[in-house]
Amino acid sequence: MTRPADITDTDDNPRCASGKARLFVEGELRAGASLTLEADPSHYLVNVLRMGAGDGVLLFNGRDGEWAARIAEPHKKHCVLELIERTRAQEPLPDIWLLFAPVKKARLDFIAQKATEMGAAVIQPVVTARTVVTRLKDERLQANAVEAAEQCGLVAVPEVRAAAKLAGLLAQWDAIAPGRRILFCDEGARPGEARVVLEKLAGEGWRGAPLAVLVGPEGGFSPEERDMLRARRDTVALSLGPRIMRADTAAIAALAVVGLVLGDW
Numbered sequence: 001m002t003r004p005a006d007i008t009d010t011d012d013n014p015r016c017a018s019g020k021a022r023l024f025v026e027g028e029l030r031a032g033a034s035l036t037l038e039a040d041p042s043h044y045l046v047n048v049l050r051m052g053a054g055d056g057v058l059l060f061n062g063r064d065g066e067w068a069a070r071i072a073e074p075h076k077k078h079c080v081l082e083l084i085e086r087t088r089a090q091e092p093l094p095d096i097w098l099l100f101a102p103v104k105k106a107r108l109d110f111i112a113q114k115a116t117e118m119g120a121a122v123i124q125p126v127v128t129a130r131t132v133v134t135r136l137k138d139e140r141l142q143a144n145a146v147e148a149a150e151q152c153g154l155v156a157v158p159e160v161r162a163a164a165k166l167a168g169l170l171a172q173w174d175a176i177a178p179g180r181r182i183l184f185c186d187e188g189a190r191p192g193e194a195r196v197v198l199e200k201l202a203g204e205g206w207r208g209a210p211l212a213v214l215v216g217p218e219g220g221f222s223p224e225e226r227d228m229l230r231a232r233r234d235t236v237a238l239s240l241g242p243r244i245m246r247a248d249t250a251a252i253a254a255l256a257v258v259g260l261v262l263g264d265w
């Protein structure tokens with residue numbers, strides 16, 4: 001995966017809180033295997049971090065946990081690593097999807113990174129009646145999710161899906177996400193009831209169950225969309241309090257309260 005040029009690693013925190021270089025890779029991770037990196041990560045290790053033969057790197061692929069590896073051949077275009085041992089088991093993500101209407105580029109990156117840190121398993125951009133941004137680079141969103149996972153010591157990376165029209169997605173929802181409840185962040189819902197709504201769902205056994213959090217665009221949901229959503233049996237309207245938040249703030253706030261009551265916090 002090549003990282004878009006303007007997503008730079010913060011120099012004070014290369015790619016992991018522990019300071020040790022940590023890379024997401026696509027290939028299988030198993031003892032004794034060796035792995036040749038693509039040009040972008042090779043450049044990063046050899047030229048940016050000035051690492052050489054024998055230096056240690058942590059790898060994860062979202063399936064096989066985290067592995068310690070060492071540089072066998074510090075080549076700046078195809079660096080070869082040899083895997084040593086697994087340092088962490090693969091940790092499951094709470095089965096919570098984030099469905100959100102895309103916003104402007106910088107805040108889009110923010111949503112992808114923060115949703116990853118909050119443990120979203122799927123990031124699904126949805127195009128609603130009032131969504132302004134429609135040109136969406138999936139690989140950019142995925143790159144932001146990967147960078148957040150590398151930097152925050154995560155071993156799982158959310159699946160970033162291609163943008164879909166909300167109405168179309170909901171029309172096929174039973175096929176796409178059978179049994180998955182939708183928590184629809186409704187700025188028109190009466191404030192002060194979020195705790196009751198979520199605790200009722202917890203009481204009905206929805207903690208740890210498949211869920212989706214839906215957040216609208218800066219222009220909000222249209223009345224028709226709100227009616228459509230409120231009419232669905234698999235959808236619950238959720239107020240995030242008396243103040244209207246920006247879409248990116250709402251996405252994070254929603255993932256927090258849902259993670260707390262129905263997720264794995």
Ligand code: SAH
Pocket residue numbers: 184185186187188214215216217218219220221238239240241242243244245246247250251
């Ligand atoms: N322009 C709209 C607000 C849109 S905010 C208006 O003025 O009404 C963008 C999205 O964030 C909303 O569609 C909703 O999904 C979510 N959101 C923001 N504040 C919220 C709140 N207090 N309660 C529930 N959802 C909220």
